[in-house]
Amino acid sequence: MKDLLDAFWRASAYCLHPRVMLLTLAPLLIAAALALGLGWLYWESAVDGVREVLDRWSLTAAMLGWLDAMGGQSLRSVISPLLVVSLAVPVLVVVSLLLVSVLATPALTAMVAQRRFPALERRHGAGFWHSAAWSVGCSLLALLALALSVPLWLVPPLVLVLPPLIWGWLTYQMVAFDVLSDHATREERRRILREQRWALLAMGVVSGYLGAAPSLLWAFGAAVLILAPVLVVASVWLYTLVFVFSSLWFAHFSLAALQRLRAQEAALAGGAAPPGGEIIEMPAPASTLQLPREPQA
Template sequence: MRDLIDAFWRASAYCLHPRVIALSVLPLLVAGGLTLAAGWFFWEAAVDGVRATLEGWLLISAFLQWLDSMGAEGFRAVLAPLVVVALAVPVIVLLSLLMVAVMMTPALVSLVARRRFPTLERKRGAGLLTSVMWSLGYTLLALLVLAASVPLWLIPPLVLVIPPLVWGWLTYRVMAFDVLADHASRGERETLLRQHRWPLLAMGVVSGYLGAAPSLLWAMSAVTLIFAPLLIVVSVWLYTLVFAFSSLWFAHYALAALQRLRVQAGAAPPSAGPVPVPAPAAEPPALPPA
C-alpha cells in the first residue's frame, strides 16, 4: 500500500511538469479532432436514427406516450441524444486510452526513468509493434465486453459499476505492459505482472473511476446535450489528462518494482551445485631394489 500511495503522489506531481503538459497536446489534438469531426458531420444523423429506432419499438413508444400523458413531454426530445452520448462515451474513453498509450506512455516512462531510475538497464522485452498489438487486442476485447453488457446498464446501480470496471481492467492490462515494455525483459515482465497483479488491478480500477468522472458533465443538465459536440471534445481533454496521470502512476510503481526485483536477484546467493570430490592421490611409484 505504501508503494501505491508513493507512486500516486509522485504521478500527481509529475502531471505539472512542462514536458508532460506538452506531451498531452498531441493525443488531445488527434482524439479531439476525430471526435469533433464525427460530432460535426454525424451528430444530427445519429440522433435522428436513434429516435426513429426507439419510436419504432412498441414498448418504448408506449413508455414515451405514457410520459407525455404525465406531462413529461421534454423527455422525448432528450432521450435520443442521451442514448447517442451513452453509446459514444465508451468509444471516446477507449480512443483516449489508446492515444495516451501509443503517443505519451513511452515518453513518460523515459522521463520517469531518467529522473528517478537513471541506472536502470533497458532490456527491451517488447517492441513498439508488440505494444500496439497488445493494446489493440485488449481494447477490442473491452469493446466486446461493453457491448455485451449494455442491457445491464438499464439497471441503475450497474451502469455506475460495469463501464468503470471494464475501463479499469483495460487500463491495468495496457499500462502495466507498456511501462515495462522497454526496461524489463520478457521474463521480468511476466514475473512482475504475476507478483503485482492485484495492486496493478487496483490502480487500473481507480483509474477507471477517475476516467468516469468526465461523464458527470452529462449529468449536470439536459441543456448540456445541446452543446454535446463541443462538450465531447472537453471530455476528451479530461480523459487524456486522467490517462496521462494513470500512465505516470503505473510507471512510478512498476519501475520501482522492477528495480527491487533486480536488486533481489543480484543479492541472492548462487544456487549451490554439486561439490566436486577430489580424486584420491596417486600412490608414489615403488623404489627400485637396491
C-alpha cells in the same frame, strides 16, 4: 500499499511538470478533432437512426407514448441525442486511452526512468507493434465486455461498479504492458504482472473511477447538448489528463517493482545489486576462504 501510495504522490507531482502538460496536447488535439469531425458529419443521421430504433421497439414506443400522455413531449425530443452521447462516450474513452498509450506513455516512462531510475537497464522485451497489437486487442475485449454488461446497468449498484471495473482492467493491462515493454524482458514483465496483479488492478480501478469523472459533464440533461462542442473538448482533455496521470502512476510503481525484482535475482545469484540493478560481486564468506598451508617438516 506503501509503494502504491508513494507512486501515487510522485505521479501527482509529475503532472505539474511543464513537459507532462505538453505531452497531453497531441492526444487532446487528435481526439478532439476526431470527435468534432465525426459529430459534424454524422450527428443528425445518428440521432435519426436512434429515434427510428426507439420507435420500432414496442417497449420504448409504449414508454414514449406514456411520456406524451403525461405532457413530456419535450423529454421525447432529447432522449435520442442523450442516447447518442451515452454510446459515444465509451468510444471516446477508448480512443483517448489508445492515443495516450501510443503517443504519451513511452515518453512519460522514459522521463520517469531518466529522473528516478537512471541506471535501470533497458532490455526491450516488446516492440512497438507488439505493444500496439496488445492495446488494440485489450480495447476490443473491453468494449465487448462493456456492451454485454449494458443490461446489468439497470440494476442501480452495478452501474457504479461494472464500468469502472472494466475501464480499470483495460487501463491495467494496457498501461502496465506499455510501461514495462522497453525496460523489462518478456519473463520479467510476466512475473511482475502476475505477482503485482492485485495492486495493479487496484490502480486500474482507481484510474477507472477517475476516468468516469468527465462523464459527469453530460449528466445535466438536455441543457448540455447546447454546449456539446465545448464539452467534447473539455471531456477529451480531462480523459487525456487522467490517463497521463495513470501512465505516470504505473511507471513509478512498475519500474520500482522491476528494480526490486532484479535486485532479488542478483542477491539469489550471489551478488548484491545497487539501485540501478547493476551487480557488484561480494567477497566470499570467511568460512570458505582457504588458509595457507604450513610447510611440512
